[in-house]
Amino acid sequence: MENFLKDNEDILFHLEHMDLDRIIRLREDDFKNSDNAPHAPADIADARDSYMKVLDMIGAISGENLAPLAADIDQEGVRLTKGEVQYAKGTQQVLDIFAKADLMGFCLPRKYGGLNFPSTILTIAAEMISRADASFLNFGLQQDIGETLNKFGSEELKSKYLPRLASGEYGSSMILTEPDAGSDLQAVRLKAHQDAHGNWYLNGVKRFITNGNGRIGLVLARSEENMQGARGLSFFLYERDENMVIRRLEDKLGIHGSPTCELQFNNARGYLVGERRRGLSKYTMWLMNSARLGIAAQAIGIAEAAYREANRYAEERIQFGSPVKSLPAVFEMLTEMKIAIEAGRTLLYETARIVDLKEGLEHIKELYPDRADQINSDLKSYARLANMLTPMIKGYATEMANRVAYDAIQIHGGTGFMRDFNVERHYRDARITSIYEGTTQLQVVAAIGGLTSGTINNALDEYESEDYSHAPQLYKRLLSARNKFEKALVHIKGIEDAELVSYHARRMVEMATDLVQGYLLLRDARHAERKLKVAETFIEKMATRITMNAEFILDGESSLLRNYQQIIG
Amino acid sequence: MGLNLIVLVKQVPDTQNISGNAMKEDGTVNRAALPAIFNPEDLHALEAAFTIRDSVPGSKVHVLTMGPPSAVQVLKDSLYRGADFVALISDRRFAAADTLATSYALKCAIEKIGSYDIVLCGTQAIDGDTAQVGPQTAEKLGINQITCISQIVELDPEKRSITARRSIEGGYEKVKTGLPVLLTVNGEGFPPRPPSAIRMMTYKNATTEMSSADYDETYLTSGAELKSENTIALWDINAINADPESCGLSGSPTKVRNIDMVVLKSEGIRMIENTEEAIGDMVHELVADHTLG
Numbered sequence: 001m002e003n004f005l006k007d008n009e010d011i012l013f014h015l016e017h018m019d020l021d022r023i024i025r026l027r028e029d030d031f032k033n034s035d036n037a038p039h040a041p042a043d044i045a046d047a048r049d050s051y052m053k054v055l056d057m058i059g060a061i062s063g064e065n066l067a068p069l070a071a072d073i074d075q076e077g078v079r080l081t082k083g084e085v086q087y088a089k090g091t092q093q094v095l096d097i098f099a100k101a102d103l104m105g106f107c108l109p110r111k112y113g114g115l116n117f118p119s120t121i122l123t124i125a126a127e128m129i130s131r132a133d134a135s136f137l138n139f140g141l142q143q144d145i146g147e148t149l150n151k152f153g154s155e156e157l158k159s160k161y162l163p164r165l166a167s168g169e170y171g172s173s174m175i176l177t178e179p180d181a182g183s184d185l186q187a188v189r190l191k192a193h194q195d196a197h198g199n200w201y202l203n204g205v206k207r208f209i210t211n212g213n214g215r216i217g218l219v220l221a222r223s224e225e226n227m228q229g230a231r232g233l234s235f236f237l238y239e240r241d242e243n244m245v246i247r248r249l250e251d252k253l254g255i256h257g258s259p260t261c262e263l264q265f266n267n268a269r270g271y272l273v274g275e276r277r278r279g280l281s282k283y284t285m286w287l288m289n290s291a292r293l294g295i296a297a298q299a300i301g302i303a304e305a306a307y308r309e310a311n312r313y314a315e316e317r318i319q320f321g322s323p324v325k326s327l328p329a330v331f332e333m334l335t336e337m338k339i340a341i342e343a344g345r346t347l348l349y350e351t352a353r354i355v356d357l358k359e360g361l362e363h364i365k366e367l368y369p370d371r372a373d374q375i376n377s378d379l380k381s382y383a384r385l386a387n388m389l390t391p392m393i394k395g396y397a398t399e400m401a402n403r404v405a406y407d408a409i410q411i412h413g414g415t416g417f418m419r420d421f422n423v424e425r426h427y428r429d430a431r432i433t434s435i436y437e438g439t440t441q442l443q444v445v446a447a448i449g450g451l452t453s454g455t456i457n458n459a460l461d462e463y464e465s466e467d468y469s470h471a472p473q474l475y476k477r478l479l480s481a482r483n484k485f486e487k488a489l490v491h492i493k494g495i496e497d498a499e500l501v502s503y504h505a506r507r508m509v510e511m512a513t514d515l516v517q518g519y520l521l522l523r524d525a526r527h528a529e530r531k532l533k534v535a536e537t538f539i540e541k542m543a544t545r546i547t548m549n550a551e552f553i554l555d556g557e558s559s560l561l562r563n564y565q566q567i568i569g
Numbered sequence: 570m571g572l573n574l575i576v577l578v579k580q581v582p583d584t585q586n587i588s589g590n591a592m593k594e595d596g597t598v599n600r601a602a603l604p605a606i607f608n609p610e611d612l613h614a615l616e617a618a619f620t621i622r623d624s625v626p627g628s629k630v631h632v633l634t635m636g637p638p639s640a641v642q643v644l645k646d647s648l649y650r651g652a653d654f655v656a657l658i659s660d661r662r663f664a665a666a667d668t669l670a671t672s673y674a675l676k677c678a679i680e681k682i683g684s685y686d687i688v689l690c691g692t693q694a695i696d697g698d699t700a701q702v703g704p705q706t707a708e709k710l711g712i713n714q715i716t717c718i719s720q721i722v723e724l725d726p727e728k729r730s731i732t733a734r735r736s737i738e739g740g741y742e743k744v745k746t747g748l749p750v751l752l753t754v755n756g757e758g759f760p761p762r763p764p765s766a767i768r769m770m771t772y773k774n775a776t777t778e779m780s781s782a783d784y785d786e787t788y789l790t791s792g793a794e795l796k797s798e799n800t801i802a803l804w805d806i807n808a809i810n811a812d813p814e815s816c817g818l819s820g821s822p823t824k825v826r827n828i829d830m831v832v833l834k835s836e837g838i839r840m841i842e843n844t845e846e847a848i849g850d851m852v853h854e855l856v857a858d859h860t861l862g
Contacts, residue, residue, distance in 0.1 A: 001586065039770035050770045057764060101763040115766055 004128040005059025026360025037110040051121045058125045062132040066094045070133035073257040080249045085213035085259045105166025113166035120352040123297040130301025134429035135257030144290045145172040152274040171214035186230045192221035202265040212261030233279035236270030243268035254428030291437045292394040299401035299433040306408035306426040307337045337404045344397045346520040351389040358382040388450025392513050395443035398434035405430040448505045463519035481543045484550040485511045507549045514542045571627025574618045577690035578611040580640040584695045607643045610691025612761040614754040629653045648772040649764035656802035670820035672705035677809040688751040707751035714751040715744045719758035777803040
């Protein structure tokens with residue numbers, strides 16, 4: 001019996017040592033069980049036990065049901081027949097299992113049929129599912145759309161739609177991108193207008209919409225005719241009817257099981273979600289951040305799958321009289337892959353935990369407005385941290401998955417280039433992760449503010465307040481690396497040339513990511529000898545990367561900026 | 570008017586995933602070394618019961634298992650998948666039961682439930698592989714039986730008739746009979762539904778209240794207000810009004826005299842060419858020595 005939870009020692013390690021107490025208390029409002037649900041946890045141990053058991057179920061579905069179908073799903077793909085999307089047989093089969101297992105409302109409140117689980121647990125589930133089949137996105141995305149509706153929608157919309165999402169009766173999509181509004185969502189043109197009765201109607205075209213066939217969608221639209229930019233945009237719930245046409249499905253490099261639709265809205269009825277003019281600045285940003293966590297988990301799942309294929313092949317493939325795994329060129333690649341995945345996982349869980357703390361505090365603040373004073377300062381610092389860490393992990397994990405999938409093919413040699421093996425699928429599937437829900441370049445833009453505002457310093461101070469007596473030498477190396485990073489940061493903050501700051505932003509964010517991961521891995525090393533080896537090997541290379549990047553920023557001449565026009569025209 | 574459905578299930582050692590020490594030196598199964606699982610065909614029988622319940626409103630699915638206290642796990646799993654009522658038939662005096670003694674105890678437990686319309690169980694368990702318990706239980710209850718079914722073709726609760734498709738060598742046949750009936754279900758149809766996360770969280774702490782002196786009547790049926798405690802009925806030999814002489818070792822005429830270890834070796838493998846002629850010769854040879862045909 002394949003089980004993607006039970007066979008993954010690193011996930012089990014984190015589940016054992018992860019500090020979830022405060023998250024659980026906030027999410028469960030100190031176990032008051034005000035919705036009187038029979039499946040509500042009685043205490044922290046009960047909640048953790050339920051998380052384990054549900055993850056075990058998902059691990060089994062991923063390993064037993066989904067993974068064996070992934071190659072067929074990839075080959076069969078999706079079809080548009082008479083205006084309706086048909087999933088691959090395998091996709092439909094596993095979606096049915098998820099619905100019957102009551103897993104579609106993973107994070108939604110129990111009163112709507114959900115499980116009320118935190119994002120941290122969702123990311124673990126999303127990773128296991130993506131390891132089985134990266135295209136099985138509907139599950140992950142569904143959570144984000146449901147959660148956005150839960151957070152910002154009216155009670156009327158929530159009680160109408162959330163139970164249907166939680167039961168799996170309705171699929172959903174986020175409908176943002178347009179032909180001329182990709183990374184630049186401020187340029188969205190799809191029009192929303194009100195009739196004399198105050199009802200909203202949507203007109204225009206949306207493109208690259210994942211699961212655009214979902215029964216409901218959240219649509220970003222221009223509600224203020226004469227207002228350019230983000231301030232003219234609002235958010236609408238749309239339920240499928242004859243006034244929206246799926247014009248085509250994209251023919252893609254990877255994630256073939258996931259339909260990517262072009263949609264045309266012809267005076268389709270929409271329902272305003274939240275307040276007007278906050279569509280992009282508030283609701284889309286919240287939805288995006290939530291989705292980014294999911295994509296990071298998806299990327300780590302793909303990387304895990306690719307690594308396992310490569311490791312197994314390297315053990316079985318005999319060349320020059322022994323398994324290729326014994327060759328330094330190969331075992332270095334495999335070790336780097338494994339460390340990169342574990343560095344990603346520890347940062348993913350840290351980010352999800354911070355997001356859960358922020359969301360939990362917001363939830364309590366809504367329930368008990370009189371506690372706002374006690375909560376606000378904590379809430380603010382977690383919100384800042386979440387806003388920095390989310391793009392950091394999205395950028396890191398998705399680039400890492402691409403590298404790992406690339407090396408996984410390399411280890412297979414010519415065999416890996418062939419369709420008969422899974423690694424070429426992982427390679428194709430990984431490619432989208434660093435593009436959708438914001439390219440890596442946009443993640444840098446989103447994360448750099450956390451560096452210049454000092455959020456990173458506070459975070460590193462916090463990590464340094466912990467005990468590292470189990471590895472004093474490695475801790476010293478981290479301090480020295482931080483010192484170099486901060487010199488570069490001070491330098492960057494002093495630069496007035498916006499182009500130069502933007503030029504170095506990627507390097508700065510990569511350094512900060514490296515540092516945070518260094519501290520987190522060393523923290524993990526407190527619990528296991530093997531993790532100490534992971535931390536040691538990671539920190540050695542990371543410290544060198546930081547030295548290189550800091551030197552390039554501090555002492556470099558930025559000749560590229562001087563020369564690029566002469567070089568590329 | 571709904572139907573009363575009773576599903577007989579068994580916890581078995583996972584013989585599909587054998588590890589090195591799966592057999593004891595005397596050749597018997599080392600149960601401690603193998604993970605205990607829900608007998609696979611019983612899951613199909615449970616699903617068949619749910620399918621009937623879905624099509625005949627008001628029906629109830631009762632699940633019974635006979636076994637040691639650890640067998641409570643298959644009952645919990647049944648609750649997670651949607652059972653309305655579960656009971657563990659457990660008593661030291663049931664120990665070492667063969668199929669005759671087992672079917673007698675199950676018959677007594679079924680009669681304790683009272684009225685029933687359809688009894689379902691897997692065709693066979695993967696540990697003993699006898700396929701006898703279902704048919705013997707039907708005989709003891711004095712009701713009809715259709716074995717090895719993979720599909721219910723027609724069920725008419727009003728006329729109290731059922732038609733099922735059963736597997737026979739080389740094909741299928743449809744059999745029609747009246748209720749009450751016992752069906753043994755094979756693994757071809759009724760793909761089992763997964764456990765529900767919500768039901769799992771509701772029932773994961775369910776217990777049988779083993780320490781209670783009057784535990785035999787302790788049971789509850791599922792309901793929205795139910796939390797999780799004491800949802801599993803525990804019936805001992807007295808609770809099901811069974812005659813101790815007909816139970817366990819004393820009720821089991823089967824005696825194991827000897828178990829031979831058969832070790833399959835790779836000797837005797839013969840490679841033949843992948844040509845029509847060579848394969849034809851091989852088939853003729855196998856027919857001649859009666860391996861085929």
